[in-house]
Amino acid sequence: MSVASSSTSHHHGPLDRQAPAPPRPLSLMVTRHGQSTANAAFAAAEAVGALDVGITCRDADLSLSALGREQSAALGRRLASRADGPLPQSVWVSPYLRTQETAELVLAEIDRAGLPLPEVRTDERLRDRELGVLEMLTSAAIELHHPTEAKRRRLLGELRWRPPGGESHADVALRLRSLLRDLYEAEESRRVLLIGHDAVVLMLRHILDELDEDAMEEVYRSGCVANTSITRWTRDPAGDLRLDCYNTTPHLP
Known part of the structure; x- marks a missing residue:
């Protein structure tokens, strides 16, 4: 039977109706953790082209630096001031130590x-991106020891490239x-804060703002996601989450 003559080709009824929009929170805010000891070590290593950052612990066990603790407390004070609106009613946190510490400091200020x-x-799904064999390697080390992967990364782009x-x-x-x-089911009409990592913030832009690969490349080129920066969506009258701000740090000097 041809497609044109199929008995289902002219069906009209409930299947043709647009599915109702799923529930949404009133607002969804996401922040990257405060500066970690690895963030500080990588910044110093990349500045001089070093091959090693001197970190031996698991990525999940990295703690906040002194600056990271100050940043997290500052974020907590910003939220407590309610300068950006009412306080979050729920906080979802990555299981990694640096995000847990960030959450504790934010909550202490509230x-x-x-x-x-x-x-x-x-929630485990908020964990950082896993880099496999390239974990804790500087850009210079990757170029030296894994040149094929460095080439694949440039070819495929950040969205698609998967390290071994x-x-x-x-x-x-x-x-x-x-x-x-x-989250939509559990947090309908509530205000939610997510505390995660740079990859989490970037991929929420990809999902919620429906950014394609070219648009994401522009986001990547705009600069890194700052530690404890605020990115926020609010629910519009149609029930969709719309971006209010991205990667802002009004609480930091």
Whole structure:
């Protein structure tokens, strides 16, 4: 039977109706953790083209630097001031140590202000991008020891390139889509803060703002996601989340 003569080709009924929009939070804010010891070590190493950053612990076990603790407390004071609107009612946090420490410092400032503490939930899907065999390697070390991967990265672009044993940004987006489905159901009409990593912030832009690969390349070129920067979406009258601000740091000097 041809497609044109199929009995289903002219079906009209419930299947033709547009599915209702899933529930959405009132606002969704995401921040990258405060500066970690690795962030500081990498900045120093990259500045001089060093091959080693001197870090031996797991990525998940990296703690905040002294500056990172100050940044996290400053973010907490900003939220407690309610300069950006009402406090979040829920906080979803990556399980990594630096994000957990960031959350603790943010909540301590809210508590110090005598304000109600939000509910806190740790979710594995907010973890940082896994870099596999390239974890803790500087750009110079990758070029020297893994030139083929450096070439593949330039060819494929940040969204699609997957290091051996690691994740592409698109892989991160896949687990975040799963997280958002659960978050929408659990946090309907609530204000939510996510505390994660740079890849989490970038891939939420990709998903929520429906940015294609070319648009994401422009986001990458605009600069890195700053530690404790604020990116926020709010629900519009149609029920969709619309970007309010991206990568802003009004709480930092």
